[in-house]
Amino acid sequence: MPLKGKAFKYGSHIDTDAIIPARHLNLVEPADLARHCMEDIDAGFVSRVKNGDIIVADINFGCGSSREHAPVAIKASGVSCVIAKSFARIFFRNAINIGLPLLECEEAVDNIKAGDTVEVDLASGAITNLSSGKTFTSKAYPEFMMQIVQAGGLVEHTRKKLSGAK
Amino acid sequence: MTLAEKILAAHCGKASVSPGDFLSVRTDLVLSNDITAPIAIREFERLGVSTVFDPKKIVMVPDHFCPNKDIQSAEQAKMMRDFARKHKLVYFEVGEMGIEHVILPEKGLVLPGEVVVGADSHTCTYGALGAFATGMGSTDIAIAMATGEIWMKVPPTIKFVFHGKPGKWVGGKDLILYLIGDIGVDGALYSALEFHGEAVEKLGMDGRFTMSNMAIESGGKAGLFHVDDKTRSYLKGRTSRKYKEYRSDPDAAYARVIEYDTSKIEPQVAFPHLPSNTKPVSQAGAIAIDQVVIGSCTNGRMDDLRIAANILKGRKVDPHLRLIILPGSQQVYLDALKEGLIETFIRAGAAVSTPTCGPCLGGYMGILAAGERCVSTTNRNFVGRMGHVKSEVYLANPAVAAASAIAGRIAGPEEIK
Ligand code: SF4
Numbered sequence A: 001m002p003l004k005g006k007a008f009k010y011g012s013h014i015d016t017d018a019i020i021p022a023r024h025l026n027l028v029e030p031a032d033l034a035r036h037c038m039e040d041i042d043a044g045f046v047s048r049v050k051n052g053d054i055i056v057a058d059i060n061f062g063c064g065s066s067r068e069h070a071p072v073a074i075k076a077s078g079v080s081c082v083i084a085k086s087f088a089r090i091f092f093r094n095a096i097n098i099g100l101p102l103l104e105c106e107e108a109v110d111n112i113k114a115g116d117t118v119e120v121d122l123a124s125g126a127i128t129n130l131s132s133g134k135t136f137t138s139k140a141y142p143e144f145m146m147q148i149v150q151a152g153g154l155v156e157h158t159r160k161k162l163s164g165a166k
Numbered sequence B: 001m002t003l004a005e006k007i008l009a010a011h012c013g014k015a016s017v018s019p020g021d022f023l024s025v026r027t028d029l030v031l032s033n034d035i036t037a038p039i040a041i042r043e044f045e046r047l048g049v050s051t052v053f054d055p056k057k058i059v060m061v062p063d064h065f066c067p068n069k070d071i072q073s074a075e076q077a078k079m080m081r082d083f084a085r086k087h088k089l090v091y092f093e094v095g096e097m098g099i100e101h102v103i104l105p106e107k108g109l110v111l112p113g114e115v116v117v118g119a120d121s122h123t124c125t126y127g128a129l130g131a132f133a134t135g136m137g138s139t140d141i142a143i144a145m146a147t148g149e150i151w152m153k154v155p156p157t158i159k160f161v162f163h164g165k166p167g168k169w170v171g172g173k174d175l176i177l178y179l180i181g182d183i184g185v186d187g188a189l190y191s192a193l194e195f196h197g198e199a200v201e202k203l204g205m206d207g208r209f210t211m212s213n214m215a216i217e218s219g220g221k222a223g224l225f226h227v228d229d230k231t232r233s234y235l236k237g238r239t240s241r242k243y244k245e246y247r248s249d250p251d252a253a254y255a256r257v258i259e260y261d262t263s264k265i266e267p268q269v270a271f272p273h274l275p276s277n278t279k280p281v282s283q284a285g286a287i288a289i290d291q292v293v294i295g296s297c298t299n300g301r302m303d304d305l306r307i308a309a310n311i312l313k314g315r316k317v318d319p320h321l322r323l324i325i326l327p328g329s330q331q332v333y334l335d336a337l338k339e340g341l342i343e344t345f346i347r348a349g350a351a352v353s354t355p356t357c358g359p360c361l362g363g364y365m366g367i368l369a370a371g372e373r374c375v376s377t378t379n380r381n382f383v384g385r386m387g388h389v390k391s392e393v394y395l396a397n398p399a400v401a402a403a404s405a406i407a408g409r410i411a412g413p414e415e416i417k
Helices: A030-034 A069-076 A089-098 A106-110 A143-151 A154-165 B003-010 B037-047 B071-086 B100-106 B121-129 B138-147 B172-183 B198-202 B205-218 B229-235 B302-312 B330-338 B341-348 B398-407
Strands: A003-010 A054-057 A081-084 A102-104 A117-121 A126-129 A134-137 B022-026 B029-033 B058-061 B115-118 B132-135 B149-153 B157-163 B192-196 B222-224 B256-261 B268-270 B278-280 B291-294 B322-325 B350-352 B373-376 B392-395
Touching: A030 A069, A054 A106, A054 A117, A069 A089, A081 A106, A081 A117, A089 A102, A089 A143, A089 A154, A089 B138, A143 A154, A154 B037, A154 B138, B003 B132, B003 B157, B003 B192, B003 B222, B029 B037, B029 B100, B029 B138, B037 B071, B037 B138, B058 B071, B058 B100, B100 B121, B100 B205, B100 B330, B115 B121, B115 B138, B121 B132, B121 B205, B121 B222, B121 B229, B132 B222, B138 B149, B157 B198, B172 B205, B172 B256, B172 B268, B172 B278, B192 B205, B205 B222, B205 B229, B205 B302, B291 B302, B291 B398, B302 B330, B302 B341, B302 B398, B322 B341, B330 B341, B341 B350, B373 B398
Parallel strands: A003 A054, A054 A081, A081 A102, B029 B058, B029 B115, B115 B132, B157 B192, B157 B256, B192 B222, B291 B322, B291 B373, B322 B350, B373 B392
Antiparallel strands: A003 A117, A117 A126, A126 A134, B022 B149, B268 B278, B268 B392
């Protein structure tokens, strides 16, 4: 099933304090975190974002702290995936681990404007800008990570492994 | 192989590994804190296991919002405390506590050649001891707590060589800020940093912790030093466990080698809102400030407090400014007390706090209002990091922070008469 939604566009080095400010880290519930997603850099994000929408950003998205609250807040806000030129390391593994798909594709980022409607096919890595009709292909996940993604996250992946080992 | 590659190979039972390999790595220590543990505990419980892999190898530290800053933080801290006690984990209650990255080395919980994973991005601090230590998320930590293993991709290593002697007021903070200013906040993305050269050999352990601590601020996965006599004497008396020293091979393959002439590096100030936005302090210009924070896992150790006290001794903090000092652990607090540093701080007009992360991440104990500026010895100056989105954080070493507190504006220690 392809992911589809409107693009929210951001610049480089969007840090985890911007995604979910530390003052809200006393919250645990995904829905509570989602209410503060992006609030310090885009106060209108929470009221405008709809299920399926897609975040499109430049380089080093998610830099800063290890807080898993960041991908959790994005996912719970309804965002279906994040497309960026590159991701910070810990954010990348957190997102994969909790089942928020990330796609790395420079061309797509350069050719998607805020508000464009974008469709993503995770299986093939195809990103289509329905507003312009152009299609781009993102980097494929390494085999190892694909297994985690296909299992639905690291906990599910490990549960499978643990029950197989018994 | 490089130092990082050797440690990882030894922890997955392989004779050799190369950058890009995916490994299941055995962990020697698994860390989380009061904001990351609650999520890790939830995920741990979803796994359907009943026990942790080894309670002696799992540490939880209540440092971010502890002593509890509000009801929600209190609930989170309680969740962690209950779990830690139930599973008999290594746990430091508030009265013996400290910031995780100060307390773990201090208590001898991290040794050279070990692999440490923590649900905190500054877990890379322990690279100063020649350990491979890296930050991860809460789900990763849940898996590591349950199985003692975690997936990792072997990072390429970048070698940094600091030639020459550092100037009088130049410390580990300045070397690492200079490096980040040079390569950028994603300059070492996914990589391990390896520190070499005369200048880093001269650094004490506290300065090395500062450098490894900020490897993440260049996107790095780990920031490693080789073990030398300073490391060995630091470890003496802290542990009876055996450890292994690894060294990079002379023909190890580095992704890049970057060399600096340390004698040309001045104390650095990172301007808002990125740690890479650095300038030598002499070029900072006249910037009035409202608050100075000295502390954190970056610069909250004895050497840092000594430097600050040296400058503050017999002087007064500018009356328009708040100076807040947070010793990194109870032990640091006690040592500072014995050496008379705490009295120096209080006489100078500083507020001295019990150890906590507090203002470093905009938690409590020194939050900034709109338009306020702070010079801080912490590691991040992102938008809103220490309070209001319209506040500003300038990162610097403890000498610059103390001098600025006296001057009421960003100032180098040489300017203080
Ligand atoms: S002192 Fe600051 S950077 Fe260090 S662990 Fe605490 S919040 Fe994180």
